[in-house]
Amino acid sequence: MNIEKIKMDLILNDDVDSPIDGVQEANTSHTLIDALFNSNTATLRNRVDDSCRKFFTSTDASTDLHIDDIRSKFMQFDAPAQGKSAEAYIDLLDSEVLPHCSHLASPRYLGHMTSPIPQFLPEIGRLVQTLNQNVVKMETSRGMAFLERQVIGMLHREIFRADRQFYEENLQATSSALGIFTSGGTLANICALWTALRLADTAQASESTKALSPDERPVIIGSELMHYSFDKGAQLLGAQLHKVPVNNLFQIDLDALNDAVEKYRQAGRKIVCLVAIAGTTDYGSIDAIAKICDIGKKIGAHVHVDAAWGGGLILSESNRHLLDGIAQADTVTIDGHKQLMLPLGCGMLFFRDPALSQLTMHHAPYAVRATSFDQGRFTLEGTRPATALYLHAALHIIGKNGYDDIFSKSMQRARYMAQTIETRPEFELIAAPVMNILTYRYIPEKYRNKKIDDLDNIQINRFNISLQKWQRQKGDSFVSRTFRAIGQYNNQGLTLLRAVLLNPLTTNDDIDFLLNDQLHIARLLESRIRDTPASHS
């Protein structure tokens, strides 16, 4: 392939909507290949730039088009026979797709654990996709596979703090891994459970011939706030998932945990894994990791820390104390695409002892060979992109100090929002932020300054669902909602508004805007309810 032969702008300067020439006739198909592989993409790039800029400069959280109207725009189900130019395609995206996406880059979108990513990363993404390295095996990645092990090692060291000799021996060892990349925290958690089960050599997980009755199923214990990936994993692996209540700080209740452990041990059941959460999805609360590790050690159970949300703090000198005890865990999940602001798809699982990585090894004869460096031996997934390069780039460009600064600002914003909520009689703060998540709810006027009973809460729940839906539909700002049993209300299930203060572009003004938006909507809602009381009684 000779770069001199590039057919400039073959796709790009086509007339809009005209198909690529020569798609159907074999004798001109070289034109198609040239257009796809050897063309100058400058025009397309500028078009994509424009689309990205439009998206990045929206301050509203979404359009106000109703979801059913958006849905009606995606009803075509015939795959196109003829191709069109890349420019015509971007026209299609600009008019029919991009306006209907969520404006995650908006500083007033505080709803979920997904924010805009630093702008250098999509450029690195272009490189990742052009290189197209498949890190499942050395023959399709070479240096990139070593780079992947290297960045896994860097985070392993921040988490587990082993000595230099440990990393000199294990960083690039052939026989085991310090951790693996996964497509996300769900798979990382499932792989952790798989590892724990293999370690315990139970029949479901080990293909051994020992029969297990249901009362012999291995047991996994964590708090009721465990991510739903644990339900999936337990179901896949044939394990029993036991959920323990949380205390008023939304951490696992240690007395209840000890009781559960004792109960299963007396029944002769095998507890294969204790789960500690470092950053619950609902509240950002962090379990007492060190104490859970102590219990795990005492009973010989694997301890897994689900730090999908909070794990990034390990890079932050000012905040890493929140994760105290994590160095004693056996496995740790971190999502790079959460606090570390990498593109989606950068889950990671770390093994304190790299020998744990050998418990789930698999090989294949055409590659992923047992005696190779192939990283695919250690992963549940097979073919995988080099997402490690995003982490590598972020560690080098942002650095630990940069992350420290970003996290500290993010925590400050959460505290500001919590303080503002507490000054307003219209709101009730339910969970003050330990990290950068907080939950609260709106209290309609008639329920203020009185003791709220169960029936009141049912009405208040309805009100907050309506409020969140209206705000979402209006599209000027956004928080999510959750539904959880709350201790201070006798474990009644409450609908909570949930703000995730991840977006570094959010200012205190944006927070004020969002709360005022809610107050405005709530007052309208209250007046409607007064007008039509029957519909809400």
Next chain:
Amino acid sequence: MNIEKIKMDLILNDDVDSPIDGVQEANTSHTLIDALFNSNTATLRNRVDDSCRKFFTSTDASTDLHIDDIRSKFMQFDAPAQGKSAEAYIDLLDSEVLPHCSHLASPRYLGHMTSPIPQFLPEIGRLVQTLNQNVVKMETSRGMAFLERQVIGMLHREIFRADRQFYEENLQATSSALGIFTSGGTLANICALWTALRLADTAQASESTKALSPDERPVIIGSELMHYSFDKGAQLLGAQLHKVPVNNLFQIDLDALNDAVEKYRQAGRKIVCLVAIAGTTDYGSIDAIAKICDIGKKIGAHVHVDAAWGGGLILSESNRHLLDGIAQADTVTIDGHKQLMLPLGCGMLFFRDPALSQLTMHHAPYAVRATSFDQGRFTLEGTRPATALYLHAALHIIGKNGYDDIFSKSMQRARYMAQTIETRPEFELIAAPVMNILTYRYIPEKYRNKKIDDLDNIQINRFNISLQKWQRQKGDSFVSRTFRAIGQYNNQGLTLLRAVLLNPLTTNDDIDFLLNDQLHIARLLESRIRDTPASHS
């Protein structure tokens, strides 16, 4: 956020190697956020362009640096404290990382199922990452979630050919899905097995209270060439994986399949899934899908077609007949990042009957709500990027006719290579290409024109391993190798050279070059062996 306020080139025009200013001091941290989120990335973009071009214009398959020397370059394990400029980072990549990657874009790299991707796709990737839509739930994706269902529907229609009313009703239904995106074929296959087990309501998969002894484990049957993801899935799910031999065309032996089915039925075992392979990893061979579907129907077993490799052909009018019978399957895996040349990470699983998607549903209170449109209800994975946009773009820009042309050329190249091999007495063609994979081996001179016995094959195996390793190390061209039992040699295990003719940039000249490269290396190897016979006896 105001686009007018952009601080131009804040990262990009920094002195090389100088850290971003103000990372450590809180009072200047707004500068860091601006640099990461509001900077003009034009300079960085040009640098990435240069790096991409260098990579794309390499004709060699890799550098000739020994793997241990590459490894030694990735031994640093301290995460950087201070960030550096994006330009300095690209310098680092250019000198220390990119030269050591696999040159998958080389037209002489014919080794694995990963090729360069069309150049418009990394530009779409930049958009996917800038939008950062999380398709797990509507609130973080909106229109993009409908687009995902739309392209899944387009391929579903090509596979299953249901009528228009079916798609009008199911394409954007809330309660079920026509298919799901996964991070790859491995997860798609595992989800198919999970679905089959849930359907059969076995204890491991359903959390029911029925006890299973090992002799009651549910049974999955497929050929010995099943991808190793089935081993992983069976282990995870506590099922028994039974592997049936293949015939001389490397398809599942139907008599042996019927015998296995009969054996398990007589033993009272539950067969929950039959697997048909549409494009084996080793040979590209395709099982008799229609016949396997007939057997599945007869015994009430779920039939899954692993078309990770071959499934893309469904878009090709000239080649789709190779997949005849696939419309009768219950579930089908297709990898977009194989024949369809999308970026890595675009696995898909299709359900003929969308009700199957409901068997593995899970919800979470903070989102992924039961009554929503949230796609996360149907997936094993949680948070996922909008990989659907790559497929959407490719379908619109390449179109079915474009894919037809690309596939046909790819098949032609494979036939050309097979014919060339057959004319050379030095090579033995083992598996003629059904699709665009073929396997062969080199026969050293002393084993030609004689009946090859078991001991000869052991020597020939050693020779081919050395040949493949030498060629790989030399780096001018590349094929992979596999090791499989071969019927025509009494099922002796043979080391085979494996060429994957996926790269559209490969010409017949490149194929000639590669074979001549092998002949050249083989002659050198033969002369070395003659000089030092002891080492190879």
